Amino acid sequence: MNLNFYKTKLEEEKKLLKEELGSLGKVDETGDWEAVPESEMNTQEVQDEADMAERNADYEERSIKLNSLETRLGDINKALVKIDGEGYGICEKCNKKIEEDRLEANPAALTCKDCMEKIF
Ligand SMILES: [Zn+2]
Structure with a gap:
């Protein structure tokens, strides 16, 4: 089995995932990702209730996307650890x-x- 081939593929996907995650939210010091509503990514002030509702809907949608990307990133990290160690x-x-x-x-x-x- 050509481990380097898989390692390269995994690292490429990891890079893309991180870029996508970075467009949906931010990562804290423990490595957990959290969604950030688009309005706040652009540092706009939340103004009224309609904006709040939109903000929440936007946040939910981004959270769902972000969570699935984060799960995928977890799988990739796990595979990369195995490639460097054993069990891949x-x-x-x-x-x-x-x-x-x-x-x-x-x-x-x-x-x-x-x-x-x-x-x-
Ligand atoms: Zn099996």
């Missing part, structure tokens, strides 16, 4: 090797095809 490409459920074509489609995959089908 090994299914977390059954300890068998993860199929190469599955890893090519998703280098951050933590389970083999069989186990993935059991989950969904």
